[in-house]
Amino acid sequence: MTDAATLLERRNRALGAGAPLFYEHPLHIVRGEGAWLYDAEGRRYVDMYNNVPCVGHGNPRVAEAMARQQATLNVHSRYLHEGVVTFCERLAALHGDQIESVIISCSGTEANEVALRMARFATGQAGIVCTNATYHGNSELVGSMNRLGQNPSQNPHARAIPFPETFRPLIPGASRAELCEAYLKALSDAIADLKASGAGLAAFIVCSIFANEGLPDVPDGFMARATEMVHAAGGLVIADEVQAGYGRTGHWWGYEVMGFTPDIVVTGKPMGNGLPLAATAASRALVETFRAQTRYFNTFASSPLQAAVGMAVLDEIEGRDLRANVASVGTALKTALAQRKGASAAIGDVRGHGLFIGVEMVDPADKAPDLELAKRIINRLKDKGFLTSNAGAYNNVVKIRPPLVFSHDDAAAFLVAWDETIAELAA
Template sequence: MTATDDLLARRNRALGAGAPLFYEHPLHIVRGEGVYLFDSNGRRYVDMYNNVPCVGHANPRVVEAMARQQGTLNVHSRYLHESVVTFCERLAALHGPQIESVILTCSGTEANEVAMRMARFATGKRGIICTDATYHGNSEMVGALSRLGRAPSPNPWVRAIPFPETYRPIAPGLTGEALCEAYLAELAKAIADLQESGEGVAAMILCSILANEGLPDIPDGFMPRAAAMVREAGGLVIADEVQAGYGRTGQWWGYEVTGFTPDIVVTGKPMGNGLPLAATAASRALVETFRAKTRYFNTFASSPLQAAVGMAVLDEIEQRDLLPNVARVGAALKDALAQRKGVSATIGDVRGHGLFVGVEMIGADKAPDTVLAKRVINTLKDKGFLTSNAGAFANVVKIRPPLPFSDADMAEFLVAWDETIAELAA
């Protein structure tokens, strides 16, 4: 038995068998630096997946801020602390005027639950609309939205619509305006069904770039028109920016890329670069209505430590000018992978925004090839590049490196990608 096998056996006893791990042969990672991870044997891997350390593993500015604040003061949220106020002001100011106030939490799940409850309090309705291949978190309430497929939800307050895409359109032959209209018709049905059921429409919640759905190319005009329809029905629009936000697309927010204005914005993973930090941001009226109707607090949220680390992350993004890097390197990476579609029939589509790219692996007649996608990510791992698979059919190779990912890192990855595709085709 190897040391890794022994650690895995201990893990199964300590955590309980079934706790998720990546890859056929799990990695024992012991150190990170920038966009790199190192295993227990000292081997270096290029991290092409983790959006938690968005400004890089072991980022010196974040580490210093964390240590300094923890060595000075860290308490719960029921004391005044200037840094907490300043951080929330900075975060709200990164949005438009409709976003004024912030509720800090520790996870995206919690922040999305706050957002959904906020929408219910504001509208007096219960109904939530999501897509049929989404994921927004793990709690009972938020988990009720996860990956529902085309079957009706067992929860009477949930309606899932087909996620809008151009690669596998909802009806054969539909393109352009007709395709957009077809997806909007599905949304109209969901709205009408919720209204007729008596649940009403509290909110539509969407990842701004539909990350878990596989980063589909969304029919032009769908997102702003869908938002308008929900508001006309009396509901609010929640943008889940846990994956799409914090510069991932080359702009601060995914909703800027897909062209709509949310009422409530949820952020998470990248905010603390590894420290648990998430947020629900909205107008002051929405936030204060929520606060008036709940006794909500979180022992570890709105803390001086969260604020110090949160501001260090914002400083890194702004002072290192990372958004232009994301836009430039991400566009080059997407273009390079798109050029490879013609080289291999197994590459069906290349999609994404900034440093978030998805490569759809297919078989005959565009059939999703989940097995091949898993072989790709495991082979890339063996070559020193960490990715994963995602999407409605789990056949999309998910490429999402930290924001400082460079041209040199991209060049190395493309060599490994070409070798991987050639080896798997042999």
């Protein structure tokens, strides 16, 4: 078998040097099962990062559905197929009455692009509001919002507002209620600026749980009141549920946890457990307005294969009651990590929902973000057999986001490795 160094050299030639890889010493992964991954030497790692295989690596039900459908029929979307219709009906029904119809695509980037264009067609306006540390994809339109706060000129029709948080608040020492008002004021100012520029307001787009911002503790009521403000200004609210949805929080959707009702919902990664599958869901009126003004189709989307696999994933989540597992294991793990804050001054905060937890690493002297410590932790955890990553507005948050089948035993083993890692790095 090819050694890792040789494979890396071949990869750089075949893919071009610079294609991202995790860890100081990249892993050569060859197999997965449940919440576990195995490298070329047979070593097992607990996967605590990948939300793509949400019902587990190598899931038998998903694999069987994929093979059966591919062996039977897989065509583009311009034929009638009952499986596709049934899947879209089932997906829409997981939301409230405001969600009726679905546009299927292959990636979160595509689904967010459709959502933004849908909002613009519906409102007749161009302006978009996002946060200053967001990520919604890689196309020219969607990618122009990524880290917009660092380069406001990259999208003249978008405005970035400070993401709502209490750990590094907009007004130090303010109460939660005062912070809510301050962040709403920032949203109001952004909307007013868009209107003054002539762009108007088409949409406010957010990850429902602000995942890429570092899973901040959001002041109570912010999202519900922000939704009201956007609607009053004539705009729509887009919930990017690519990371927040599909049971990740212990609920079907992150917007349920955050207490707001979006107009458009975007889903992606976990929908196909590894098969490219994404969706933009909204009212029938919004979807049909979009369809009437575009010739949008996707050769590989709304396919029988996507529908079969998508149904199998939903069957697994519901049949195995994985949302309950997420709530149980996630609560226990977050509680245990929060208890460790007192034992290490380098742990600034522990935040998250369900099986999506962030541990913010800081300089004990001044609570400044400690990116290098976060990197050292994730590399040391990797060496101990636990795969995490770093994320957040400052990339100093240890990101814990395992498949939904992650167990209490997996969590207990991780905590042992975590304690060892913190002790070793503090020595």
